[in-house]
Amino acid sequence: MHESEIISIFLKHLGRGGDLPLGDDAGAVRFGDEWLVATNDMLVRETDVPDIMTPEQVGFKAVTMNVSDVAAMGARPIGFLFSIGLPKGIEVGYLDGIARGLSRGLEFYGVPVLSADTNEAADLIIDGIALGTTDRLLTRSNVKPGDLVCVTGDIGRALSGLLVWRENLNVSPRTRKVLYQKFLEPTARVLEGMALRDVANAAIDISDGLSKELHLLAEMSGVRIDVRSGALPIYEEVFEVAEALGKDPVELAISSGEEFELLFTIPPERADDVRFEFNVIGKAGVGRGVYLDGTPMPALGWNHTV
């Protein structure tokens, strides 16, 4: 069964979706004058965890992937919950590492644990849940024609790191380090998300790849998005990996998932109000579809299998 088939089965039966339609980075309900934002994301060792990832990195990532969705809604994370499924005979050392990683992540983002549950399961599974609050929601469906399309940080290192590992590429220790940092220990853009709530029109975090997220923004907002490849923030090391594998570096960068950067759009006159570094990679306009240097951009993305 394809993921889309599974999702359609659930959507068919589950009509109610809080005070915001399902389909955003997180769900939301009104809570007095504020919005309560809630999101969850399950990490399964078999499919989501490359074997060079340390248990600390696994725990840290379980926090990051959820906090990132809260950040993409412009919300401040206020709590974390997790359920953990443990296979029989898991080593104490591994479990201790996961607990250390979770703890490090929660400290890094300043979030308390509200509830935790442990179970026996066939595979190691961590289901993380993050809650947040905001007085204004950043959604995926509010891009306006004329908006500048922007991204935090850089893109492409997560997939490049995965390829270095999977293809056993012979790269310099420095290159490996730069790529593995993003591949194994990505961090969420929490402060940036909170800063954007008052200036941006829309936002989404890059979990499935820039290209897929651009398509989601364009579709859900009913706009056309034009991106210039020369404006994409791509590290030299990504070009290095692309060359070694005979791949197109831009294609590699826009397919790279689990970057946890924020893709957001702002009216041009608000660009100076953004108080952190970012790159303008394109512009939204009237119409539909996503274009790269004037040509339709395919919806390339992460397949969630390592």
Added chain:
Amino acid sequence: MHESEIISIFLKHLGRGGDLPLGDDAGAVRFGDEWLVATNDMLVRETDVPDIMTPEQVGFKAVTMNVSDVAAMGARPIGFLFSIGLPKGIEVGYLDGIARGLSRGLEFYGVPVLSADTNEAADLIIDGIALGTTDRLLTRSNVKPGDLVCVTGDIGRALSGLLVWRENLNVSPRTRKVLYQKFLEPTARVLEGMALRDVANAAIDISDGLSKELHLLAEMSGVRIDVRSGALPIYEEVFEVAEALGKDPVELAISSGEEFELLFTIPPERADDVRFEFNVIGKAGVGRGVYLDGTPMPALGWNHTV
């Protein structure tokens, strides 16, 4: 590894616990004048789902077990999230049943879905998360000496139903129906929990067995609890199963988990303010420990394996 060992590994690293210490039915953070309550509970088919349970019942139970924890805190459930792990090759019909069951549960309790996530996993896993709000928290640690110890509904049918199924007992269709209703389709005491927030001193839901929950209340509140076996609300059908298996019916009833009844304590002068049916089963006093008819009550309970 024992569950207690696993929990102690996590507690060692995870110091921060919201605005309420970890160890209650749910975690809580202050949210303006109210408390936001959050809980999660993972259901694993291999260990939690007897094979006569229909997928609809599995989906419904995933909602009930979480909503029950919110109810035990005196809170109104305001949102539900779930992550589902699906083994390769799961049948569309089974999945559709789970979705129907989740939907029925959410309608039954009047709760919207805020977020959902699907993944491939080695076993069928549903991690449910419930959020709730209340202006006053009911905890496990606030039993006062002199409080009446009370329980909603009846106890013992869940385990009796499990035994009928597991031991293939020859009981009448009526008995089977009465027991299976609680064993396969238990419901959470949401309205009762909300009604209790202003009158009860403490509450807990019966997920691991009355006896274990009584011990938790006594320990966490620093009181002694005396229970009279003759006051326990036990259906005739539970006696029938106990007799067929040569077991003590009271022991069976107090070990029965996943009842999702509320165990709560109230000052005697507030008993008339409780506007639903319940049974007074005992009394809290100065001291420690749990006693049944004057004799120490063992902490019998659910072993979470079917």
